[in-house]
Amino acid sequence: MKYKFRPKTPFLVVDGVVKSSKGVALIRRVFPPHIDKYTLPGGFVKIGESCEEAVKREVKEEIGIRVKIKKLVGVYSDPKRDPRGHIVSVSFLCQALSTKLKAGDDARTAAWFKSKPRKIAFDHARILKDAKAW
Numbered sequence: 321m322k323y324k325f326r327p328k329t330p331f332l333v334v335d336g337v338v339k340s341s342k343g344v345a346l347i348r349r350v351f352p353p354h355i356d357k358y359t360l361p362g363g364f365v366k367i368g369e370s371c372e373e374a375v376k377r378e379v380k381e382e383i384g385i386r387v388k389i390k391k392l393v394g395v396y397s398d399p400k401r402d403p404r405g406h407i408v409s410v411s412f413l414c415q416a417l418s419t420k421l422k423a424g425d426d427a428r429t430a431a432w433f434k435s436k437p438r439k440i441a442f443d444h445a446r447i448l449k450d451a452k453a454w
Contacts, residue, residue, distance in 0.1 A: 384422030
């Protein structure tokens with residue numbers, strides 16, 4: 321079915337709260353917004369891709385490991401959560417299938433954290449709290 325119009329809607333992203341015995345995996349951003357602040361690995365969902373597929377792909381691209389999704393943490397839809405515009409995040413708690421991180425894609429660095437670092441971007445501190453990450 322073809323629509324005669326395209327509705328204007330928020331963009332959709334996924335974020336992964338990736339846990340292992342070493343802590344929670346975070347990346348340090350290399351691109352704006354929030355250069356050099358820490359974030360969860362994640363990114364935009366592609367057309368034809370489920371949120372579950374997207375979070376697995378994005379985690380692999382950003383920190384170089386595969387994950388198993390444990391549960392949905394939540395949906396974060398505050399129109400002001402991202403300075404680029406109205407972006408909705410579907411966030412998942414994931415179990416790391418390995419612990420050797422490799423920064424890639426949007427990451428300057430990737431590391432395991434046993435506690436929350438000071439400079440966390442977006443609303444990722446709230447997502448980490450909701451996931452009971454530490």
